[in-house]
Amino acid sequence: MQIRELDLKELLTAYEVVSQLRTSLSYKEFEDLIYDMRDMDYKMLGIMDGEVLITYAGVAVSTNLYHKRHLYIYELVTDEKYRDKKYGKMMLDYLHDYAKMGMCENIVLSSGFEREDAHRFYKKNGFIKKSFVFLKAIKQEV
Numbered sequence: 001m002q003i004r005e006l007d008l009k010e011l012l013t014a015y016e017v018v019s020q021l022r023t024s025l026s027y028k029e030f031e032d033l034i035y036d037m038r039d040m041d042y043k044m045l046g047i048m049d050g051e052v053l054i055t056y057a058g059v060a061v062s063t064n065l066y067h068k069r070h071l072y073i074y075e076l077v078t079d080e081k082y083r084d085k086k087y088g089k090m091m092l093d094y095l096h097d098y099a100k101m102g103m104c105e106n107i108v109l110s111s112g113f114e115r116e117d118a119h120r121f122y123k124k125n126g127f128i129k130k131s132f133v134f135l136k137a138i139k140q141e142v
Contacts, residue, residue, distance in 0.1 A: 003094045006044040006053075008034070014044055017056045021077040042074070045094070047087055054079055055087040057095060061102045071099035073109040092125050 006014055015030045022030075034042070040060050047055040058075035073095065078087045099107050110133045111118050119129075 001047065001049050001054075003045060003047050003091065006046050006056075010044075010046075010053075013051075013053050014046070014056055017046075017053050017077055017079050018058070018075055020080055021075060045091070045098075047091055054082045055091045057091050059095065059098070061099075061104060067108050068105045069103060070106040070108045071095060071102060071104045073107065076109070088121060089125060 011031055011034060012027070014034075015027050018030065019025060019027075025033075034044070037058075037060070040062070042058060042060045045057045045059060046053045055078040056075060057073060059071055059073050061069065062072050063069045076088065076091060078085075078091075095107060107127075109122070109127070111122065123129075
């Protein structure tokens with residue numbers, strides 16, 4: 001068992017786990033977005049058992065006026081076959097150390113309001129609800 005950064009050759013492996021959280025995302029969209037996010041130094045991290053990806057975290061160190069220097073967790077998902085086995089906590093512990101090494105002041109994430117199990121998990125692991133996220137979709141003209 002090891003936690004390591006995934007490389008671009010492992011996109012399909014990553015997608016198989018990420019798609020359990022981002023159910024409407026096609027592989028092509030996932031691939032395109034991962035390549036776009038490289039500009040922001042997005043990292044794909046995984047708990048691996050040999051070649052098997054158990055837990056995926058998509059993160060980036062960022063800075064803004066509100067959170068200062070922080071680690072933003074964009075995705076955190078454990079393969080459904082391995083849930084309730086403490087892998088999510090293991091990844092959060094790793095990300096805490098990762099953020100400290102990156103000189104971050106905070107770890108930040110956003111979670112959909114309907115994901116009550118996830119909210120309990122984050123609260124149990126020291127996160128507090130700090131704000132609301134608002135979204136306005138922009139329709140692109142064709």
